Amino acid sequence: MLVPFVLGIAKFPAALAAYIALERGQRAEADGNFSVALTEYTKAVGQFPNSTFALARKGIAAFHAGEYQVAEEAFDSIDGREGSSDIVREVKDAMEQLKKLRK
Amino acid sequence: MFFIPGPIIAALTFPGVIVHEFAHQLFCRFFGVAIFHVCYFRFGNPAGYVIHEHPAKTSQQIWIGVGPFIVNSILGGIISAPASIQVFQFYVGSSLDFFLIWLGVSIAMHDFPSTGDAKTLLSAISAPGVSLAAKMVAYPIVGMIFLGAIGSVFWLNAVYSIGVAIALPTFLVILLA
Numbered sequence: 331m332l333v334p335f336v337l338g339i340a341k342f343p344a345a346l347a348a349y350i351a352l353e354r355g356q357r358a359e360a361d362g363n364f365s366v367a368l369t370e371y372t373k374a375v376g377q378f379p380n381s382t383f384a385l386a387r388k389g390i391a392a393f394h395a396g397e398y399q400v401a402e403e404a405f406d407s408i409d410g411r412e413g414s415s416d417i418v419r420e421v422k423d424a425m426e427q428l429k430k431l432r433k
Numbered sequence: 434m435f436f437i438p439g440p441i442i443a444a445l446t447f448p449g450v451i452v453h454e455f456a457h458q459l460f461c462r463f464f465g466v467a468i469f470h471v472c473y474f475r476f477g478n479p480a481g482y483v484i485h486e487h488p489a490k491t492s493q494q495i496w497i498g499v500g501p502f503i504v505n506s507i508l509g510g511i512i513s514a515p516a517s518i519q520v521f522q523f524y525v526g527s528s529l530d531f532f533l534i535w536l537g538v539s540i541a542m543h544d545f546p547s548t549g550d551a552k553t554l555l556s557a558i559s560a561p562g563v564s565l566a567a568k569m570v571a572y573p574i575v576g577m578i579f580l581g582a583i584g585s586v587f588w589l590n591a592v593y594s595i596g597v598a599i600a601l602p603t604f605l606v607i608l609l610a
Contacts, residue, residue, distance in 0.1 A: 334512045334537075337533070338514065342515045348518070350606050374523075378523045381524060384523055
């Protein structure tokens, strides 16, 4: 019981910080403050680099913040992965607009 | 309503039973109350128990009785919260995370003091010589324990344990974000 407890104590601050960053990112995104959202999502992704959801949100926020290179890298890293239909649609829209901008 | 016999629930969530009895034992040790026998887990009713001497003070009896609520809630929350953030917020989770969620929820699920604990407490405060102040504190606690036991029939302890594991981090985020 001691090992899971120590593991929990060790992981809790970082996991909570990442969750707070994710929440702040979503709030900033809802307010249209995409550069703040990008900063917060980058923090969250730093903690959970394999999270498709966090990477997708980071890519979408980066796209709206005009950070196209960052958006492209985030979308490339989740290419082929599954996600909820809403987020897949958002990512596809952003990727299509990115392609148009590139042309 | 969905009914699962208590011994099956106890077996599926056995770490919680162990921690529950450990919490009673911990508070007995803390107050220097002699312990005669501890059963951390068994297939039966009750699934675990601690037999100890009668504490010198009523307050000690109260602390020993409610000890599992404190220990199981804290332990269950700390073990499961990081894993539940990973699984339910970031949608990434290894088998270790699912194991930790099960462990944390199992522990938190047994944080309600049992009706046995309530009966022991009730007999302690009903004894002659117990002050009115002690009775005023202890009777509501006994009442809440019995209510919790009734609520457990309606899965109150399961709801509470899931709350500790999942809702607690969300609550903290709402406060801090």
